[in-house]
Amino acid sequence: MIVPFDAGPALAGGALIGLAAVVLMIADGKVAGISGIVAGLLRRPDDGTGWRLAFLAGLLAGVPLVTAALGHAPHVRIAASLPVLALAGLLVGYGTRLGSGCTSGHGVCGLGRLSPRSIAAVLTFLATAILTVTMVRHVIGTVS
Amino acid sequence: MKVLLAAASGLLFGCGLALSGMVDPARVLGFLDPFGRWDPTLAFVLGGAVAVSGCGTLIRRRMRRPLLGGRFDLPATRPIDARLISGAAIFGVGWGLAGLCPGPAVADISLGLRGVLVFVAAMLAGMWVHRVTTRPARASGEAVTGVAS
Numbered sequence: 001m002i003v004p005f006d007a008g009p010a011l012a013g014g015a016l017i018g019l020a021a022v023v024l025m026i027a028d029g030k031v032a033g034i035s036g037i038v039a040g041l042l043r044r045p046d047d048g049t050g051w052r053l054a055f056l057a058g059l060l061a062g063v064p065l066v067t068a069a070l071g072h073a074p075h076v077r078i079a080a081s082l083p084v085l086a087l088a089g090l091l092v093g094y095g096t097r098l099g100s101g102c103t104s105g106h107g108v109c110g111l112g113r114l115s116p117r118s119i120a121a122v123l124t125f126l127a128t129a130i131l132t133v134t135m136v137r138h139v140i141g142t143v144s
Numbered sequence: 145m146k147v148l149l150a151a152a153s154g155l156l157f158g159c160g161l162a163l164s165g166m167v168d169p170a171r172v173l174g175f176l177d178p179f180g181r182w183d184p185t186l187a188f189v190l191g192g193a194v195a196v197s198g199c200g201t202l203i204r205r206r207m208r209r210p211l212l213g214g215r216f217d218l219p220a221t222r223p224i225d226a227r228l229i230s231g232a233a234i235f236g237v238g239w240g241l242a243g244l245c246p247g248p249a250v251a252d253i254s255l256g257l258r259g260v261l262v263f264v265a266a267m268l269a270g271m272w273v274h275r276v277t278t279r280p281a282r283a284s285g286e287a288v289t290g291v292a293s
Contacts, residue, residue: 014195017193025200058153060253062154066159084241086265088266089265091238108194115219130178
């Protein structure tokens, strides 16, 4: 069964995300990979600190801007408990560093370059994410 | 100028996430649940993003350097190795548990939800754990010796 969804905003929002990546690459030669940008700030400040902070500030301002424009905040529904979110955050932080990227760096930017590494990474994290959700919702969920 | 441009790019990115519904972990988890009530939204978002990013690649290949100077800072071409696959696999498990990946997690900070803040703090901790447990890359041997933290 497929839930009701709206392809228009999804495609338009996706195009904006792609545009963000293109702007950063064409103008300044940088990859818009969020995990890499965040991790770059955990190092000693260098000449890349300024643009990284500015990018994240812009990213943070996106939700308030869209809220003001639409007149209502976008839905943000979090079902997981705090301990699960803490575990998930640890895995996401560690895994994206070990695997050199996340949904933005490997997904949006890497797939746009047809990078074999990024294609392999995207297929891998999609597979383990689907496996995890399936386990949580349909396997563990049915026994407890 | 570079800082303003990066802020504009981040803002576009954040608006795109908010407009497309990808700031909502419930929607992301819906996509990752093809055996339940499947939500195809993420496929359209990623499709739209990759289509535009692919056009950017075609433009970039015709350019010698970025508009603001410097050089294109592209990841070095390396083979697909165990680190890449195991890292992506670990990331996917975390993504599937929470429905959050780094972009939406940062974008959602402004809402002040406790769950998001816990996730982001743990994500930073995970990145830090990786850094302190990983030997400096073999790529640039002597340059990294003795540089603690």
